[in-house]
Amino acid sequence: MDILPILSTLKRHKTAAGLIVLQIALTCAIVCNALFLISERIDRISEPSGLAEDELIVMQVSGMTRVDNDGPQTQSDLQALRQIPGVKQVSIANQIPYGQQSSYSGVRLRPGDNENANLTAANYLAGENFLETSGLRLTEGRDFLPSEFVEMSRLEGANPPQVPAIIINREMARRLFPNGSALGQGLYVFSDEPHRIVGVVDRLVAPNPGSGEESSANTMILPLRPGYRSGSYLLRVDPAQREAALKAAAEKLLHNSPGMKRLVREQKLLSDQRDAYYRQDRSMIQLLAGVCVGLLVVTAFGIVGLASFWVQQRTRMIGTRRALGATRGQILRYFQTENLLLSTVGIVIGMVGAYGISLLLMRYYELPRLPALYLPIGALVLWTLGQIAVFGPARRAAALPPVVALRGG
Secondary structure (H helix, E strand, C coil), rough: CCHHHHHHHHHHHHHHHHHHHHHHHHHHHHHHHHHHHHHHHHHHHHHHCCCHHHEEEEEEEEEEECCCHCCCCCHHHHHHHCCCEEEEEEEEEECCCCCCCEEEEEEECCCCCCCCCCEEEEEEECCHHHHHHHCEEEEEEEECCCCHHHHHHHHHHCCCCCCCCEEHHHHHHHHHCCCCCCCCCEEECCCCCEEEEEEEEEEEECCCCCCCCCHHHEEECEEEEECCCEEEEEECCCHHHHHHHHHHHHHHHCCCCCCCCCEEEEEEHHHHHHEEEECCHHHHHHHHHHHHHHHHHHHHHHHHHHHHHHHHHCHHHHHHHHCCCCCCHHHHHHHHHHHHHHHHHHHHHHHHHHHHHHHHHHHHCCCCCCCHHHHHHHHHHHCCCCCCCHHHHHHHHHCCHHHHHHHHH
16 A cells, blocks of 8 residues: 555645645535535425415505504405405415514413413414415314404403414424323413414414524414404415416405505515525525535645646656556556545544534524534545546556656656
């Protein structure tokens, strides 16, 4: 094996060897963390919402004139929207995933002060048909009964109304009742009167999914009807008629309030709203991927340049080895082994650097610790890159005839 001659040669070129080791170490440290951050962002973007996103339209309306009770107008709007061709169902809720606002409430298992809440959950205050409209799937229990709905405006009074029922998502049920079913259990949110859990949905993300906050995993639905001024209309439509239904819904809402001037503030496909919500994450992925590719390319060129320089410097040595019987394969393996040693030293230093960068990111950006899995991935990438980069110069060295090599020195 050529290890000892290689080490002896590298000792005579400490500066060049040290520079390429540092370059590999820096690349390893940054690439490991960048790959982890890319993976985190991809997981965030890919998180399913539980909603039938490709079939949903979100509409938001503002009134230009004072209205003391928007309940009748809201019911009229819902009825008008149901008549649009292609619309399967319509509902209204105080907030929709991927929107610009989010509302959370403390949830208690016993009556008392909200400061003693067992957990915090996103609250969806929704009118009739919310589950059917949004496409949420019940894993336990039932939907709300018509008699269980209450006007949301009554929450602002001195005596909050009794809300007998509540539906929660599966993650929240698991956290509150890890040892049994949540159905029939009482929760306290807006008053000291319990809301009985009548259903558990498989999945429902918070309005701001992927925020990293523990509370964003908990969501609940209460049968509290918002008015059009405080809620968003949600329309479930035939996917083939989404664009037409979106345009027709805006026209319908504008002309469904005679004597009252209103403005349609938002009219979006939920899929477009989701794309906009994750736009910054996609930009971050592209930026990090660009940094990774740039670093790997620079490192590859560095290895190629150094290997080519050393082949030129060692032409006489190559000729001597070939004259003494060394085969082309042995010359090729000599340079590849040399690169493997340099890469290994750089990767070991880079792993320590990757861990240090991860600690800094945890401290200043509250990111999770870099999983150990990414260290061997980064090592494998750099070992492979090094072997590919050095192959060309090593192959040229192995192809030198002994006589030419001796003359070239």
